[in-house]
Amino acid sequence: MARTDRLMRLMDTMRRLPAPVTAARLAEETGVSPRQLYRDIATLRAGGALIDGEAGLGYRLTEDPALPPQSFSRLEIEALHLAMMALGRIGDDDLTDAGAAALARIIATLPERQSQQALHAIMHSFAPQPDRAPPQVDLAAIREACWQEQAIEIDYTDLNGATSTRVIWPLGLSYSERSLLVLAHCRLRMDFRMFHINRITALRQSGESFRPRRVALLRDYRQARREESHLTPPQG
Structure with missing residues (x-):
């Protein structure tokens, strides 16, 4: 783990734990x-972080000068908690953990009264847990390929059971309670496709970069969706 990431995780942990x-x-x-x-x-x-305590006694983060004070209304605080609940239902584990860390960081910068409101803004969901098959491949590798604009080769089984090997340009992830999809430009079909991530059985780095075409491709996709708003991209 990079040194900066390690220090950020330590700060987040000290904010989160009693x-x-x-x-x-x-x-x-x-x-x-x-x-x-x-x-x-x-x-x-x-x-510059003010950390009280010492080995054998425990530590307390008393001030984080890297983050300026913030202010949120009670409704905004509840909205943040609700967003985190939704993220826990539709996001993957890494994304959910990142959201929880971000929320803890926000709460840590609130004035004391609002911080107490945030800690007591406990909401519960009574909806059934989503029934979504887990990925068979490393989701972090797909997310990284999107960010780095790197093509990947996938082995894929479509909804009809047909198998194929594709090279795709991954553009972004799409989340719902029942499905986790990756929007991509399929180099086999030379068109946009939505692939069910749990139907990707293997993933390999192709070594091909499609930078800087991601932004233009997303713009083309959005334009096509506006023109054909009643249609969705075909399944892979």
């Missing part, structure tokens, strides 16, 4: 050795 947090718990949560944890605490302090 203080004081022992070094052993922080090391476990962030996936580092206790020795590395002590070095990271020293690095954060050197960077």
Whole structure:
């Protein structure tokens, strides 16, 4: 893990867990050795973070100067919690964890009264859990290919049971309670296709870059959707 990402995870963990947090718990949560944890605490302090405590007593993050104070209405706070609940129902695990970390970071910057409101804005969902088959491939690899504009080769089984191998240019992910899709430009069909990620049985990096065509392709896709709003891209 990159040093910056590791330090950010440590800050997020200290915001999220009840203080004081022992070094052993922080090391476990962030996936580092206790020795590395002590070095990271020293690095954060050197960077201006106010962290009270010491080894054997536990640590408390008292101020994070990297984030300015923010203010939200009670309704906005509830909206953030509701968004996180929805994300937990339709997002993948990595995306849900990222959303929870972002929400904890936001709450940490609120004034004390609003921070207490946020902590008590507990809402419950009574809808049934989504029935969605898990991916058979590394979803992070698909997301990274979208970001880096890298073509990937996939083995795919369509809704009729037919199998094929495709090279696709992945453009973005689409989430719902029942399906997780990747919008892509299929190089076999030379057109836009929506692929069910749980039907991708294997994934390989092709080594081909389609940068900087992603933005233009998304623009073309949106234009086609406006012109044919009653249609959806064919399944892969």
